[in-house]
Amino acid sequence: MAQVVVICALIVFAISPLLRRLWIDRFWIPARSTVIRMEVRYSSSETPGWMWAPIIEYEAAGQRFTFERNYWQAPGAKPKYKTGDEFEILYNPRKPWRFVYKESLVHVFWTFATCFIAAYVVLWGQHG
DSSP, X not given: OHHHHHHHHHHHHHHHHHHHHHHHHHHSEEEEEEEEEEEEEEEOXXXXXXXXXXXEEEEETTEEEEEEOOEEOOTTOOOSOOTTOEEEEEEOXXXXXXXXXXXXXXXXXXXXXXXXXXXXXXXXXXXX
């Protein structure tokens, strides 16, 4: 019985990113955000180096929000975004300052891959 509980807990843990993403896709509100300027910052954290920091802006619930979207890129590479670029976001209607980037289905792919690997490990662990 304890083994079944552990397996169920592992499965729920493995699919929780997918469930979160499905919740966000279903109940959060889509909006357009715009890159209003680009900045470059030096990061001395885990991976030291220069990082692009596009400053994005979006409107939600009658208010305008501005955030920095940091991402690391190889030195000398062209930035992924430029001033004026627009892209989709999803924001929480109860807390409009909370948002996620509505990007390609890569997140879903990796979530399914994680679930598949977790299921394989759990099932292989029972037979191995």
